[in-house]
Amino acid sequence: DVLSYYHHKCESAEGMLQPYSSAVYTWDEPYMSHKLVIKLPGHGSLGAFPLDRVGSVHIVSVPVTSGARLNRNVHRSLQVLVKADGPTRVLAISDLSVHMPRRDNSRLPLSNKLLKFAKMSKKPSKENAQPAQDSVFLMDVQVSHLGLSIIGKSSEILYLGMLDLQLKFEGGEKRDAITFKTRRIQIDNMLPNAALPVLLSIPAPLYQQESITSASDAITFKLS
Numbered sequence: 525d526v527l528s529y530y531h532h533k534c535e536s537a538e539g540m541l542q543p544y545s546s547a548v549y550t551w552d553e554p555y556m557s558h559k560l561v562i563k564l565p566g567h568g569s570l571g572a573f574p575l576d577r578v579g580s581v582h583i584v585s586v587p588v589t590s591g592a593r594l595n596r597n598v599h600r601s602l603q604v605l606v607k608a609d610g611p612t613r614v615l616a617i618s619d620l621s622v623h624m625p626r627r628d629n630s631r632l633p634l635s636n637k638l639l640k641f642a643k644m645s646k647k648p649s650k651e652n653a654q655p656a657q658d659s660v661f662l663m664d665v666q667v668s669h670l671g672l673s674i675i676g677k678s679s680e681i682l683y684l685g686m687l688d689l690q691l692k693f694e695g696g697e698k699r700d701a702i703t704f705k706t707r708r709i710q711i712d713n714m715l716p717n718a719a720l721p722v723l724l725s726i727p728a729p730l731y732q733q734e735s736i737t738s739a740s741d742a743i744t745f746k747l748s
Contacts, residue, residue, distance in 0.1 A: 525564060532559035532572050562604065573604055575613040577609055578740065580606045583620075661695035673714075680714040683721075705744050 530538040531551055541547055551558060559572040570584045582604040601620045606613065667689040674682040687708035696700045711724040726743060 527570075528563045528565060530561055532557060532561055535561075558613075562617065563617075570602070570604070572617060573606065575606055575615060578606055578608045578613065661693075663693040665691045679716070683712045684715055685710050685712075703744065707743070709743060 525543065527541045529541060529547075529549070530536075531553060533556065534553055538548060539549070549560070558575045560575060561572045562570040564570055564586055567586055570586065571582065573594055574580075574581060584602045584604060586601045586602055587600040588600050603616075603618050603620055605616045605618075607616060608614065668687070670686045670689050672684040674684075685708070686706045688706060690703075690705040692703040692705075694703070705721050709724065709726045710722065713721050713723050
């Protein structure tokens with residue numbers, strides 16, 4: 525079906541949209557509310573949809589087209605979805621009787637997306653099956669020393685050094701957790717004749733530790 529559209533309260537600037545096509549649209553009155561009115565000729569307005577509400581989904585019931593006429597005794601459902609394509613807001617309209625909506629996994633934890641690959645493999649037998657746990661994905665990276673240098677056009681500006689670095693990512697079905705541990709952080713100002721050559725220094729303890737996993741005084745950051 526051909527749809528018509530216009531900026532809310534700007535019906536004089538009406539445009540037409542053919543099936544399986546798209547149109548680039550700019551607001552006729554930018555200072556007004558960013559609502560786009562969609563109309564089905566012969567039926568009327570389907571509603572005014574605010575494009576600032578990214579992720580909103582609307583289901584609209586409309587009559588079925590029989591030839592050139594609308595059969596008002598039989599209805600079908602249209603899905604109106606507002607999504608973002610970078611800085612551009614997109615209003616997508618689809619007929620649910622033809623195109624089934626896809627499940628949006630963008631808000632799921634990363635571990636749930638990784639589980640899709642695991643489900644493709646053969647399921648373990650009941651004898652080897654392990655009890656379900658909340659932690660389904662674990663990645664542990666340990667580095668003895670990490671240095672990062674920031675260089676300008678002609679000279680080095682900053683140097684960041686970390687000792688006994690550990691980065692752990694633990695994914696669960698409900699949420700993800702990232703833990704960052706290090707025993708020493710130091711940021712040096714590498715500019716010549718700098719008044720503060722050491723900008724930040726959290727020194728290691730006097731005694732030497734074999735592993736930071738058992739160190740109680742390690743610097744720990746956790747995000748979950």
